Amino acid sequence: MTIHAADRPIAAEDEVARICSELIRIDSSNYGDGSGPGERKAAEYVMGELAEVGLDAELLESEPGRATVVVRVEGADPSRPGLAVHGHLDVVPASADDWQVDPFAAEERDGCIWGRGAVDMKDMDAMILANIREFARSGTKPARTTTFVFFADEEAGGELGSHWLVDHHPQWFDGVTEAVSEVGGYSVTVPTPEGDRRAYLLQTAEKGIAWLRLHAHGRAGHGSVPNDENAIVRLAAAIGRIAAHEWPREYIASVRQLLDGLSSLTGIGYAADLEPLLGTLRGAQGFVRGTLRDTSNVTMLESGYKHNVIPQTASAAVDCRFLPGHEGTLMATIRELAGEHVEVEVVHRDIAIESPFDGDLVQSMKQSLLREDPTAAVLPYCLSGGTDNKALARLGITGYGFAPLRLPADLDFAPMFHGVDERVPLDSLRFGARVLGDFLRTC
Structure with a gap:
C-alpha cells in the first residue's frame, strides 16, 4: 500500500516553523515593571493548540494577564520518575528602530525567522508544542510522565511565573526529578586538526x-x-x-570540562593563555567569558x-x-x-545551580543529538544568565539547558539573546523538533 504525504500524520518538524512564527507575532514583552502586555494572549494561543489535539491543559494566572500554561502527559512507563520540559512565553522588549525588520512580524528572510523571541525562547516553545501535538495525534507516549510548562515572567526573574507556580501549585511537579529547558543544545563550529567540527553545548550549570x-x-x-x-x-x-x-577567575567544574573538551577537539591548550581557545567559540565566547568569574x-x-x-x-x-x-x-x-x-x-x-554531566538523562540528550549529527561532539557549559530551572531546583529537581539547534557555522547566534535582529534558521528549528521528539521518546 502506498502512503501519500497527505495521509501521513503531521510531524513536529512540519509545523514547528508555523508555531514559532505565530508565537513571535504575539507581543509578550516583559518590561519588568508590570507595564507590558503580559503573557495571556500567548498562553491562550498555547491552550488553543493543545485543545485542538484533545489535550486538557490548565491556564494559571499569578496576576491578571500574567499567565502560565501547564499540561501533564502520561509516560510509557509511569513508574519511572517524572520529567519537566519547560519554556517561557515572555520576551524582553524590542525597539523597532534598531531592527532591520519589524521585531513582531516573524518575517522569513535568508532562510530564517526573524523576530523577538526567535532564540529566546519561542523557538523552543514551538519545538515543545509541536512535539506535544505530534504525540497526541499519533497516540505516542513520552518515555516518562512529563509535565510541560509554558511559564510567565522568566525575563523578570520568574516571580510571577516559575517561582509563583512552585509556591502555589507545586503539585504539578509531584514525582518530577529532572527538567530540561533553555539555553543549551545549540551548536558551535570549531576548528580541529581534521577540519571544522560541530560541538553542541549542553547547559549543566547557571550562575x-x-x-x-x-x-x-x-x-x-x-x-x-x-x-x-x-x-x-x-x-x-x-x-x-x-x-x-x-x-x-575561577574554573568551576562545568567550565573546566568545557575548556578541556574544546582543547581536546582543537589541539589548543589554555594553561598559559586562554584567549586562543576562547576564540574558537566565535560568538558563543561571550557566554563563556561570563562564567570565568563573578x-x-x-x-x-x-x-x-x-x-x-x-x-x-x-x-x-x-x-x-x-x-x-x-x-x-x-x-x-x-x-x-x-x-x-x-x-x-x-x-x-x-x-546558582550546577548539575552533573553524566547519568541517564544526559546520555539521552547526547544520543538524540548524535543520532541526527553523528560526527559532532557534545560538551557541558555554564550559563552566565539564568533560567526557570532555578525555581524548580527548590523542589529538588535537577535542571539542564537543552533547546537543540544545529546552526550554520557563520551565524553569530549567542549575541542575539536580548540583542537586535534576533533570528533562527528554519532548518535549525526542524532539526530541533526532531531531536527533542527523539529525546522525549527515549529518555
Whole structure:
C-alpha cells in the first residue's frame, strides 16, 4: 500500500516553523515593571493548540494577564520518575528602530525567522508544542510522565511565573526529578586538526543572580553652591569602584570540562593563555567569558529633577551574577566597594545551580543529538544568565539547558539573546523538533 504525504500524520518538524512564527507575532514583552502586555494572549494561543489535539491543559494566572500554561502527559512507563520540559512565553522588549525588520512580524528572510523571541525562547516553545501535538495525534507516549510548562515572567526573574507556580501549585511537579529547558543544545563550529567540527553545548550549570540597587545619600542644595556631600558624586564614585574591580577567575567544574573538551577537539591548550581557545567559540565566547568569574554591571541610573538643584539621593541598578558558592563573597565585596554613603538594596536574588554531566538523562540528550549529527561532539557549559530551572531546583529537581539547534557555522547566534535582529534558521528549528521528539521518546 502506498502512503501519500497527505495521509501521513503531521510531524513536529512540519509545523514547528508555523508555531514559532505565530508565537513571535504575539507581543509578550516583559518590561519588568508590570507595564507590558503580559503573557495571556500567548498562553491562550498555547491552550488553543493543545485543545485542538484533545489535550486538557490548565491556564494559571499569578496576576491578571500574567499567565502560565501547564499540561501533564502520561509516560510509557509511569513508574519511572517524572520529567519537566519547560519554556517561557515572555520576551524582553524590542525597539523597532534598531531592527532591520519589524521585531513582531516573524518575517522569513535568508532562510530564517526573524523576530523577538526567535532564540529566546519561542523557538523552543514551538519545538515543545509541536512535539506535544505530534504525540497526541499519533497516540505516542513520552518515555516518562512529563509535565510541560509554558511559564510567565522568566525575563523578570520568574516571580510571577516559575517561582509563583512552585509556591502555589507545586503539585504539578509531584514525582518530577529532572527538567530540561533553555539555553543549551545549540551548536558551535570549531576548528580541529581534521577540519571544522560541530560541538553542541549542553547547559549543566547557571550562575546565580543578584539584582541590586545602589542608593547614594547626600545633602540637597543649589547648583551654584559648592557641595562636598553630593549624592550623584558619591554614587559615581561607587560605580567607578565597582566597574574597576577585578573579580578573581575561577574554573568551576562545568567550565573546566568545557575548556578541556574544546582543547581536546582543537589541539589548543589554555594553561598559559586562554584567549586562543576562547576564540574558537566565535560568538558563543561571550557566554563563556561570563562564567570565568563573578560579574557586576551597572545597567540603570536615576537622579535629579532640575538642572540647578543638587539632589539629595541618586540610585543605580547593578546586575550581579555569581558562581556557585560565591554569593556571600560577592555581596560583601559590593558593599565594601559601594562605600559608607551608599546603601545596597537587593531587588531580586536567585541561586546558582550546577548539575552533573553524566547519568541517564544526559546520555539521552547526547544520543538524540548524535543520532541526527553523528560526527559532532557534545560538551557541558555554564550559563552566565539564568533560567526557570532555578525555581524548580527548590523542589529538588535537577535542571539542564537543552533547546537543540544545529546552526550554520557563520551565524553569530549567542549575541542575539536580548540583542537586535534576533533570528533562527528554519532548518535549525526542524532539526530541533526532531531531536527533542527523539529525546522525549527515549529518555
